[in-house]
Amino acid sequence: MSPTNPKAPLVCNGSALRKASRRLSQLYDAVLAPCGLSAAQRSVLLQVERAGSPTMTELAYAMVLDRSALARNVKPLERVGYLALRPDEDDRRSRRVDLTAAGRAKLAEANRLWRKAQRRFEEVYGEERAAALRVALAEIYSDEFAEAFGQP
Numbered sequence: 001m002s003p004t005n006p007k008a009p010l011v012c013n014g015s016a017l018r019k020a021s022r023r024l025s026q027l028y029d030a031v032l033a034p035c036g037l038s039a040a041q042r043s044v045l046l047q048v049e050r051a052g053s054p055t056m057t058e059l060a061y062a063m064v065l066d067r068s069a070l071a072r073n074v075k076p077l078e079r080v081g082y083l084a085l086r087p088d089e090d091d092r093r094s095r096r097v098d099l100t101a102a103g104r105a106k107l108a109e110a111n112r113l114w115r116k117a118q119r120r121f122e123e124v125y126g127e128e129r130a131a132a133l134r135v136a137l138a139e140i141y142s143d144e145f146a147e148a149f150g151q152p
Contacts, residue, residue, distance in 0.1 A: 017140075024039075024121075025038075025039050025040070027117065027120075027121070028114070028117045031113050031114070031116055031117035031120070032110055032113050032114065032117065034113060035106065035109045035110045035113055036106075037106065037110045039114075039117075040073060041073065041076070041077060042107065042110040042111075042114060043063065044059075044063070044070075044073050044074060044077060044083075045077065045082060045083070045099060045103055045106065045107040045110070046107060046111075047059060047062050047063055048083060048097050048098070048099045048103075049099050049104070049107060050062075053096045053097065053098050054096065054097055055088055055094045055095065055096055055097070056070060056071070056074070056085075056094070056095050056096075056097060057094065059074075059097055064141050074097065077103070080102075081100055081102045081103070082099070082100060082102055082103030082106050082107075083097055083098065083099060083100065083103055084097075084098045084100050085097055085098075086098065
């Protein structure tokens with residue numbers, strides 16, 4: 001990208017995706033700000049709700065994060081009482097993540113705001129393009145894509 005032409009497309013797919021991801025995070029974070037959660041924090045709460053009581057490993061896998069990055073995202077949510085960690089009953093070395101009642105309430109509040117951000121995105125980008133983008137991105141973050149790329 002040229003400093004003289006900031007709209008020139010990037011040649012590197014990774015850089016373009018990271019820049020788009022940061023911009024989208026900024027936009028969604030601004031809409032979610034009134035509830036006190038970031039888009040990343042909402043995503044953690046949502047994944048825990050969907051999975052029930054996942055282990056940290058299961059949650060990291062679902063979010064395509066390494067465990068240390070996940071731990072950095074979980075700690076503040078645990079500290080404010082939205083998540084609770086407990087030892088797994090079958091494997092005491094593993095910890096399970098539970099969504100608390102306060103976490104469910106906060107997620108419901110965040111989801112109302114998230115829907116506004118989602119509508120805005122689709123108004124600006126277009127519903128069909130947004131749907132196609134989600135499909136393309138899902139392919140990129142799939143295990144099959146990582147394997148085809150040569151990653152385990």
